[in-house]
Amino acid sequence: MHFDAIIIGSGPAGSACALTAAKAGLSxxxxxxxxxxxxxxxxxxVTxxxxxxxxQIFGPLPQDDLFLPSDSVRLTYQGRMLSQHENAPVIHMTMRREFDAELHRQAIAAGAQPFAPVRLASIDPGAARITLADGRSLQGGVLIGADGANSAVARSLFGRAxxxxxIGFGLEVELPRTLNPDNTTEIDLGAAEWGYGWVFPxxxxxxxxxxxxxxxxxxxKTHFRAYLAHHAPDLEDMENIHCKGAFLPFGAYRKIPGKGRVLLAGDAAGLVDPITGEGIAWALKSGHLAGLATIEALAGQGPTAAxxxxxxxxxxxxxEMEAARRxxxxxxxxxxxxxxxxxxERHPSMGRAYLRLLAGELDYADLGARVLFRLARRLGGSLLPRRAR
Ligand SMILES: Cc1cc2nc3c(=O)[nH]c(=O)nc-3n(C[C@H](O)[C@H](O)[C@H](O)COP(=O)(O)OP(=O)(O)OC[C@H]3O[C@@H](n4cnc5c(N)ncnc54)[C@H](O)[C@@H]3O)c2cc1C
Incomplete structure (x- = not known):
């Protein structure tokens, strides 16, 4: 079977890529x-x-079914309140089970041919050919690895994902809504080293x-238990709470996101914000861009131009990733x-700027200079050049 584009993984990156390419008439x-x-x-x-x-990519989605908007945010540090923000930039809270299923459905409706559930058995990146676990063999013009943080496609190209x-790592648990009935989003900047804790309604x-x-x-796990105990002190049988863990490529993006006729998108390309941990936006956008690059290449110079x-x-x-990493x-x-x-804590406007950054209303180029300047001033100006103090 031959396809113009073979996309491995149908999370936000893969579905965005598939929809973009299929809408343009590619197989x-x-x-x-x-x-x-x-x-x-x-x-x-969802910021x-x-x-x-x-x-931009999918058009209007069924908002009421998929999202719970939250515009109230509490910033804390090891449980201590730093600032509370009402009318903050809205974060749309979703369950990935339904969200991803809707994006997958739309990609199929646009014309992409689904192969699921089926695992990848082997990849020949040089020939843009894959074999599935059920024995079928697929030949592509361009191959797109959108298979998440532990990408088999990235492993086939670079030896490891x-x-x-x-790499970043997160632990999560779903708890009863009654523990936080008021729709407030919480971010605790002291819950982990080089990371944070979150409560999302x-x-x-x-x-x-x-x-x-x-x-x-x-x-x-100790950080997780401490954070959980702070929020749910009355929870019985804490030791047996079943949390789940997953990797996220937290600021370790691939400068060259692919090789030959293979592109990597979303987590497979390491596109997660190193400070906020946001990955859905970058998965959608990079998937879409991988789709556009494939369309351009196949209409012009051929697959290696993708x-x-x-x-x-x-x-x-x-x-943006580089600025955030610094x-x-x-x-x-x-x-x-x-x-x-x-x-x-002392400058609510900084908290507001952080939330605007999180929401995508500001980018790091806007924020970077401001944050650095203020931090430097708080250290008595020792980081600033003499004439700027
Ligand atoms: C604990 C945690 C919390 C997070 N919270 C947020 C948040 O609140 N907001 C936010 O924006 N981001 C968040 N992220 C990041 C976000 O989840 C990811 O950045 C995003 O899911 C990346 O999308 P993707 O399409 O690249 O990959 P994924 O969503 O991981 O999709 C990859 C797909 O590939 C499939 N796949 C994998 N291997 C194979 C294979 N061998 N063969 C076939 N299919 C395969 C998988 O089944 C999956 O469907 C969080 C991440 C973690 C771990």
Whole structure:
């Protein structure tokens, strides 16, 4: 079987890619190891940025069924309140089971041919050919790996899916809605090292989680239990609460997102914001851009032109990832660790800027200089050049 585009993985990145390519008339195979709907461990916080990309790529989605909007945010540090923000930029809370199923459904409706549930058995990246676990063999013009943080496609190209020193890890549990009935989103900047804790309200539950750089949090389960105990002190049988864990490529993006006729998108390309952990927006956008690059290449110079085109399209996202990675190194560095939360506490406008960044109303280029300047001033100006103090 031959397809113009073979897409492995039908999360937000794969479905966005499939829909984009299929709408342009390309023949598309969309492969996933799971049948939809399927579970995906995630806070399910869909930011304003992600909502914008969803609208651009998929058009209007059934809002009431999929999302619970939250515009009230509490920023805390190890349980201590830093600031409370009402009328904050809205985060649309969703359950990934239903959200991803809807995107998958739309990609199929646009003309992509589904292969699910079926696992990948082998990949020949040089020939853009794959074999499925049921024995079928598929030949592609371009192959797109959108198969998440532990990407088999990335492994086939680079030997491993991620760098263990840089990868992030998160633990989550769904709890009764009664523990946080007022729709407030909470972010605790002291719940983990180089990461944070979160309580996200959902229509029928709350999602509580803790995440951060894996190598800096060997005791992530202890952090998780402490955060859980703070929010649910009366929860019986705490030891037997069943939390789940997953990797997220938290600021370890691939500068060259593919090889030859193979492109990587979303988590497989390491496109998760290194400070906020947001990945849905970047998965949608990079999937869409991988689709556009494939369309351009197949209409022009041929499949090998897809990667350079994709890299050009990704330049803005890579700039944002790089800027965020640098700011992260500053705000989490030892001397600054407590300074950032203190600055958020004393200057509500900084908290607001952080939330606008989270929502996609600001980008790091806007925020970076401001944050660095304020932090430097709080250290007595020692970081600023003499003439700027
Ligand atoms: C604990 C946690 C909380 C998070 N919270 C948020 C949040 O609140 N907001 C946010 O924006 N981001 C959040 N993220 C990040 C977000 O979940 C990811 O960035 C996003 O899901 C990436 O989308 P994707 O399409 O690249 O990959 P995925 O959503 O992981 O989809 C990959 C797909 O590939 C399929 N697949 C994998 N391997 C194979 C294979 N071998 N063969 C066939 N199919 C395969 C899988 O079944 C899956 O459907 C969180 C992540 C974690 C771990």
């Amino acid at each position: 598309v195979a969309l492969i996933d190891k799971s049948a939809f709907p399927r579970e995906k461990l995630c806070g399910g916080g 304003g940025r992600a909502m914008g990309y969803l609208g 991620f760098d263990p020193a840089k 959902k229509a029928g539950s709350i999602t509580l989680g803790v995440g951060g750089i894996h190598a800096r949090n060997p005791e992530m 990667l350079p085109a994709y890299q050009r399209h990704l330049a803005y996202i890579h700039r 700011i992260r190194a500053l705000i989490y560095a030892r001397p600054f660790q407590t300074l950032f939360p203190r600055a958020l």
